[in-house]
Amino acid sequence: SQKIEQNSEALNIQEGKTATLTCNYTNYSPAYLQWYRQDPGRGPVFLLLIRENEKEKRKERLKVTFDTTLKQSLFHITASQPADSATYLCALEIPGGGADGLTFGKGTHLIIQP
């Protein structure tokens, strides 16, 4: 089965710096990968999706990269703000996975310090 590894320790970043979160996976390469944000007491919210044939995807201050050779995705937040503090989850879709094919990592807790 697919395993997903995200840094389980909290990541502390100073405001204004770039925060970089890592998502590593094992076994087969996913068809695509998604990143979600989760705030305390709330459900995850979709942020970005990147396909296996895409190297990079951007949305405002967010950037996601996808390296199928390294089996890794990096999630970057540039010019970070305290409001970016949250837990970030990556999720993988296996090829042909269909309705049940999305597997989530445990998430990385990001803290942006003013």
Added chain:
Amino acid sequence: DAGITQSPRHKVTETGTPVTLRCHQTENHRYMYWYRQDPGHGLRLIHYSYGVKDTDKGEVSDGYSVSRSKTEDFLLTLESATSSQTSVYFCAISDDRGPISNSPLHFGNGTRLTVT
């Protein structure tokens, strides 16, 4: 919140009692999911539905059943609650989840269930 309502938001129940959690959506999405989220485990899929009366098991389905009699409602039932089912339960929906789809999931804000 993509028109998803989970009820109740909080519930405390005793071991051995039946519990039903409700997920209601106003988006007319075909696919609906129940996940549980626990420290150290992340989100794990319990059951999902790909249409009215069409459901299937996920990774951690033991002790749970589901029903979907209408597009908008997806019920999760714990027939006899156990302390190991203490968790936060999330409902999610998606409009297109076929083998070549890449639609994201939209989540509700969860139900915190405590089984004493």
